[in-house]
Structures are given as C-alpha cells and as structure tokens.
Amino acid sequence: MRIGLITPEPGHPLLAATAALLAPGHVVEVLDPSTAEGVPDRPADVYLLKSRTAHALDLAQRLEGRGASVVNTAAATTLCQDRTAMAELAQRAGLPFAATRCVGSLSVWARSAVPLASPVVVKSRYSRRGDLVARVDDAAGLRELAARWPGEPVVVQDFAPNSGWDHKLWAIGDQVFAALRRSELSPGGRGPNLPLALAELPAGWADLVRAAGAAFALDVYGVDIIDAGGGTPLIVDVNAFPGVRGQSGAPEALAALTLRRATGGGSDTP
Known part of the structure; x- marks a missing residue:
C-alpha cells in the first residue's frame, strides 16, 4: 500500500518511527504542503495530516475530494x-469544557476599562504554534498583554484553581496515552512531560478522552485536562494530531491505525 505523510517535517519523531514500521511492507511518501504543486494524479491509499497550515488543509481537502482517506x-x-x-462543540456534546467567551480584539478589550472580577486565562482565538496563552489578574496585566499582542483575536476562560499540573492525554484510535506537565501558566513555565500510567488517572478520564475524540471526529488527537478538585476533570484544549512524543507504543498504534484506514477501516472512536 501507499501511505502519504502531509508534513514539512517528516523527521518528526512520531512520524519517523511510524514510517520505519510501515516501510518494510509499504511505500511511504512525503507530501510537503509548502512545496506541493497540486494533488497527485494517483492519490495514496491513506494520508496522515501532520500540519495545520492553510496550504496543508487545502491540500488535504482536495485529496478528500478525490476520495482519499x-x-x-x-x-x-x-x-x-x-x-x-471548539468550546461550542464541546459544550453541545456535554463535555466538561472550560467556559469560553470570545472578546474579539485584545487591544479593544483592554481599552474597554471593564474591571476583572477574578483571574482569567487569555488565549489566541486561533490555535497555532507560538500562540498566546496567559493568565491575567487585573486591568494593568491586561493592558500590558495588549501592548505585546495588539489586535490579537482572543478568547477568555475563567481561571480554575488547580495543582499547576496539566494532564496531557493523547489518543491514537482507541488507545490512550498520558503524561503530566507543568502548566504553561506556572511561574517557571512548562517543563518536560512526565510519564503517567493510565491506571493513575482518575476514574473515567480515559473514556472522557475517547468521548472528546468522537465529538470532534478525530482519530489522532490530544486532550488537555486539569483536575478542578477531587478528580473532577476540566478540559481546556483539544488538538488535532499532536506530537505524542516519548510515549511507548505510540508509533505502533499509529502504524496500525494507518493500515486500518488504508484498507477502509472505520473510525475507532465510539
């Protein structure tokens, strides 16, 4: 079978390890969305979309239009x-997602002089590498942030007191992986991922991850959860095709999922 990787970084650890597993019996082709001139005349049996650029999304959409998986x-x-x-869909699906409101331009909001009743988390509305994620405690902090990110479209979530650790949960098909990482809102910034066995997760969290995947129609995805107290989960982000770095068994799970999709297998999510 022919397997395509839509990515400018075929050396990414997860993709490289997966390609190495698939290569002995299959043809693995790289399609760099930044240089691809168009859709191949004969699409591959399946493509892994590991890029979120406008070029990559357009290419993937055109491949789907040609019947590619x-x-x-x-x-x-x-x-x-x-x-x-993301927040609207999560809430419609009944997921415990952080209440999110869109306030438009950060600079316009900062000039509105509406006092902050409590700390909030401000995020770029459009998720991308190097986007804005910051805690704001008062109007002065908001003005300072607006000066650094003028005109940035943002969303706002109330800050939920927590341990300062994010639960990084990933799924490849039906298989869930987990780690702990210091929140990027922590004073020292986020550190490395610390391995976490699924058995150490609060009851029901792995199933919650799978439910999020089903709601968002994702096969390879990440769900960031914080413990809002007593094991109560609060989802703060969902992302498509994260790196899943350093997780034992992740390349094997992705290789198996890839072959299922290549042969017409349906989604693993419930």
Missing part, C-alpha cells in the same frame, strides 16, 4: 484551530 480530516483539523468553535 485523510487522518485527521481537513474539517476536523480546522475545527480544532478555532477555540470558539
């Missing part, structure tokens, strides 16, 4: 880039 689909990947749409 793409993991994740262009539509599902696009949805996860808009944090307003």
